[in-house]
Amino acid sequence: MTIKVNGKEVATMKEFEFEDGERLWQAISEQFQLVGENDAERLAEWQDLPDDDIKTLLSAAKEAGFIEDYEIN
Template sequence: MQRVYEVKVNNIYIGTFEEADGVGLWQALSEEPGAVNVPESRLADWQDLPDDNVRTLLESAKAAGFIDDYDMDLVEG
């Protein structure tokens, strides 16, 4: 059974995701107003972030400056 995390980005609750669901988290972040700061000129960079798992996506997004901070709270696993 995979670990499941509640994810907040920039103090906005994004949802609950299985550890390996980086793609689902990326989609949720893209749809949540104010969760990420992606200028038009950097859309390709945002789309190309590694999304192998939740932590990888969040760390990459932070390192690239798309998010300021995040919280991952283990809720299952």
């Protein structure tokens, strides 16, 4: 299984378990600049996104406007 965010492959399910939202959050943080350095409020919002599982994290990130789209194949 492959996870893409904004058209870019972020991870494969070989690397992550479905429940591993926290590790995916870290991978997205490292690969994309979603929050500017001077935007402390948005950074706090990004850090507080629910990461119970991959789908929950990606849905919340899209709803909050941090990502445009995602795909799980």
